[in-house]
Amino acid sequence: MAFLVEHPKTVREYETVYILKADVLDEEREKVSNRMKGIVEKLDGSILIQEEWGKRKLAYQIQKNSYGVYCYLRYLGYNDMVAEIERNLRILEPVIKYMTVKLGDDVDVEKAKEAAAKQGSCAPKDTADYSNVEIDDDDLDELVDED
Numbered sequence: 301m302a303f304l305v306e307h308p309k310t311v312r313e314y315e316t317v318y319i320l321k322a323d324v325l326d327e328e329r330e331k332v333s334n335r336m337k338g339i340v341e342k343l344d345g346s347i348l349i350q351e352e353w354g355k356r357k358l359a360y361q362i363q364k365n366s367y368g369v370y371c372y373l374r375y376l377g378y379n380d381m382v383a384e385i386e387r388n389l390r391i392l393e394p395v396i397k398y399m400t401v402k403l404g405d406d407v408d409v410e411k412a413k414e415a416a417a418k419q420g421s422c423a424p425k426d427t428a429d430y431s432n433v434e435i436d437d438d439d440l441d442e443l444v445d446e447d
Contacts, residue, residue, distance in 0.1 A: 313348075313407045314382055315374045318389055318398035322355055322367035328394050329369065335392070336373055339384055345377030348416035362396045374403075376412055 316336075320329060333350065340347050353370035362368070375381075382400050389398040 309378045310406050311376050312379065312405055313374070313376055313403040313412055314400055315372065315403055316382075316385060316389075316398060316400040318371050318373075319358070319362070319368035319396050320371065320394045321365055321396055322369060324369060324394045329371075332392055332394060333371065335388060336385060339388060340373075340375050340377060340381065343377060343381045343384060345375050345381050346413070347373065347375045348412060349374040349419070365396055368396060374416060376407060 318332075320332065329352070333352070337347060337350065349372065351372045353372060355367055355369050358366055358368050373385075382402075386398065386400060389395045
């Protein structure tokens, strides 16, 4: 009779960047943010950094959107956590794009938390402010026709 051997899980460090539609309401942003935080906590992970980078111009149109609200999440967890986070991002209506990157294997939890606290903001250095940009479908049609 074979016995099941339980292998110790390896704590890994991940970062996920997801983009919300530009016209998303503040309540919906909070909902998505709280849902991501809840998933990490439910699966015995810990959040290192959770930031909202604000509204930015997209490099190319995604689902007919030229602007999006970028959100950043850096966390410690196990490989099953990434699958659950990405599954939720896939089904949430305000999310138009997401990407997860594994930063390191077998991470010391305390050292990672200290390093994240010292690091501060992870937002890209962009001085343009797109928060008051109005998106008009007619303007988008003109841009597409010019190309």
